[in-house]
């Protein structure tokens with residue numbers, strides 16, 4: 001067992017209860033020295049925690065004794081449920097240090113759980129994601145990953161690859177035996193099946209979008225009504241609305257929750273050529289943000305001429321949409337013209353009015369977000385790290401299937417693909433990768 005560590009597991013500050021978490025060698029001794037008799041394992045027991053020298057009572061606490069290896073970290077562990085005052089937490093911290101425990105590093109409890117095989121790396125990441133979850137979709141995804149959904153899918157692929165490898169190796173090792181020809185065909189079929197699924201999963205960014213938010217850019221000419229729509233959707237005055245063109249210069253990101261999904265909606269400088277240096281920088285930032293977004297909505301003043309949208313329209317790609325705004329004061333023929341223009345570009349047109357029909361726009365956006373984020377299969381990747389490993393596996397499988405036919409080379413590429421999949425569970429990763437993953441955790445986790 002490693003050295004004893006401790007950390008406050010609850011948020012610092014005044015609270016009803018503060019939970020101090022302990023793990024590693026010496027935990028049972030520390031509990032006895034602080035509170036007397038060791039409580040029964042996994043049973044909540046009250047104890048008076050006393051100063052080591054004066055024997056003054058520091059707090060009356062609920063103490064949990066969680067002996068290893070059945071604990072979260074796999075080590076002897078404990079929780080002290082203290083009264084949440086700053087003075088209590090400060091004194092107990094001092095006492096634990098006097099007793100030889102040290103303050104835990106960020107993520108150190110979860111890292112020990114990983115190193116003691118209580119969790120794989122994807123599950124460890126899920127612990128962090130669950131703590132960070134602010135929407136239902138984030139919570140559901142993190143919990144599924146913590147319970148092993150992701151790891152099971154990668155493991156299924158890996159074991160299919162190893163089956164295919166075994167079949168091919170039988171064909172290599174016993175060329176003269178009467179092996180059925182169908183064996184190689186079956187191995188190839190299996191390989192291409194896994195290759196297709198892994199390649200799709202490597203391109204699927206939905207898991208990351210759930211964690212980081214679905215990014216929607218409102219683009220358009222100045223004065224089209226982008227700020228008014230953003231304020232309407234956010235139900236507060238985020239952006240300044242004026243009839244003066246070129247007011248918005250910075251990209252204004254506003255978080256929204258639609259159908260349980262986290263969404264980042266951004267209002268930005270109207271896209272137009274300008275002499276003003278500040279506005280030009282705004283246009284540069286707007287263009288960059290919109291290009292990287294998951295969905296671009298071109299806001300068009302329904303009464304404006306097409307020449308005004310031509311520039312911002314350049315940023316749109318298939319699947320993006322046009323919000324035909326100010327329909328409250330728009331003539332029928334303008335709407336028909338905009339519709340015709342958008343259809344030739346594969347864009348959907350949504351007629352809106354910032355002053356009259358924000359609820360319709362909200363419903364449309366909710367449906368659009370759900371369609372983009374949902375789907376039959378849950379994503380097999382929730383971080384770039386996972387998708388990079390899947391992309392590497394996909395590359396090796398590609399070489400195994402369509403590269404040189406040398407059987408040894410094919411087998412080696414299959415092995416490398418299987419190893420890339422194993423990386424997601426972290427078994428093969430060097431310290432530096434683990435350091436990077438766990439450093440993003442908070443202390444006490």
Ligand code: GDP
Nearest residue numbers: 223224225226227228241242243326353354355
């Ligand atoms: P932005 O420059 O694209 O952000 O445009 P703003 O949101 O600042 O709006 C420009 C002007 O158009 C303001 O005077 C708004 O009040 C007005 N406006 C925006 N949306 C609508 C709408 O749906 N109907 C009407 N009648 N006016 C609107």
